[in-house]
Amino acid sequence: MEEQSVSTESGFMSMANQFLMAMPSQNSDLFEGGVVYVCEHSEQGALGLLLNRPTDLSVKTLLERLDLGIQEDQLQGVVYYGGPVQTDRGFVLHSPVRNYRSSVLVGDMALTTSRDVLEEVAQGKGPEKVFISLGYSGWDAGQLEQEIVDNAWLNVDADMSVIFDKAPAERYVAALALLGIEPSALTGESGHA
Numbered sequence: 001m002e003e004q005s006v007s008t009e010s011g012f013m014s015m016a017n018q019f020l021m022a023m024p025s026q027n028s029d030l031f032e033g034g035v036v037y038v039c040e041h042s043e044q045g046a047l048g049l050l051l052n053r054p055t056d057l058s059v060k061t062l063l064e065r066l067d068l069g070i071q072e073d074q075l076q077g078v079v080y081y082g083g084p085v086q087t088d089r090g091f092v093l094h095s096p097v098r099n100y101r102s103s104v105l106v107g108d109m110a111l112t113t114s115r116d117v118l119e120e121v122a123q124g125k126g127p128e129k130v131f132i133s134l135g136y137s138g139w140d141a142g143q144l145e146q147e148i149v150d151n152a153w154l155n156v157d158a159d160m161s162v163i164f165d166k167a168p169a170e171r172y173v174a175a176l177a178l179l180g181i182e183p184s185a186l187t188g189e190s191g192h193a
Contacts, residue, residue: 015041015144017107019162019175020048020153024186030084035175036137037093037158039111040104046139049082049091049111049131051163052171059121059132062090066115068122075121080168082133091136092117094127095160107158129164154179 020036022028036048060075082091092112097105102114120126139147147153154176162174173183 012043015046015155017109017158018155019051019158019178020144020155021172021175023151023153025150026152031137033172035162035172036083036153037163038155039091039093039106039136041144043141045141046144048137049093049133050080050137051131052168053081054078054168055081055134057134059130062132063118063122066118068119070122071124077130077132080131080133082135083137085136085138087135089113089134090118091133092121093131093133093163095129096127098127107160109160129160131163154181 015038018038020038022031022034022036026032026034031050034053035051037051038046038048040047055078057079058075059077059079060070062079063070063075079090081087090113093109094112094117095109097103097108097110098117098120100110100112100114100117103110103112103117117126117130118132121130144153148155156175156178159175159178162171162178166174176183176186
């Protein structure tokens with residue numbers, strides 16, 4: 001089932017398929033300067049992946065550790081730290097969408113947590129665009145909405161080129177640019193009229 005930014009009778013607005021950019025007021029070293037891609041968001045909570053926290057683990061090493069019989073010599077890239085929840089579990093954001101055992105559609109992408117997507121990547125038959133993370137960023141019901149009210153995040157519709165065409169260190173600035181904002185213009189203070 002594809003998630004859309006829709007409002008329900010209760011007034012809930014899904015932020016799935018959006019970027020969250022941490023504001024300077026964010027009082028967490030984990031998210032400082034972070035950009036998160038929101039994969040799922042409902043009245044029960046939200047799940048997203050930090051996009052600019054590469055680990056020192058390469059995709060090739062991860063696949064070797066999973067004993068997937070690597071047949072693709074050109075495996076490149078690193079595995080990312082997606083957030084502090086379930087850091088022992090892999091989350092694969094990919095395009096195009098395929099029929100894997102455990103996938104959720106989000107925009108033109110899919111988030112897959114089943115091993116079959118990694119098996120295809122190891123064989124060189126996987127999706128064209130792949131972002132692999134260990135762990136995710138999660139929010140309980142109403143928590144993300146409250147953090148936005150508290151000026152902890154800016155949000156904007158996602159642009160996949162930020163994920164797949166920008167270096168990790170460039171993703172925060174590129175996501176802010178979608179709003180026409182320079183990082184130097186941000187302040188941790190919230191205004192009240």
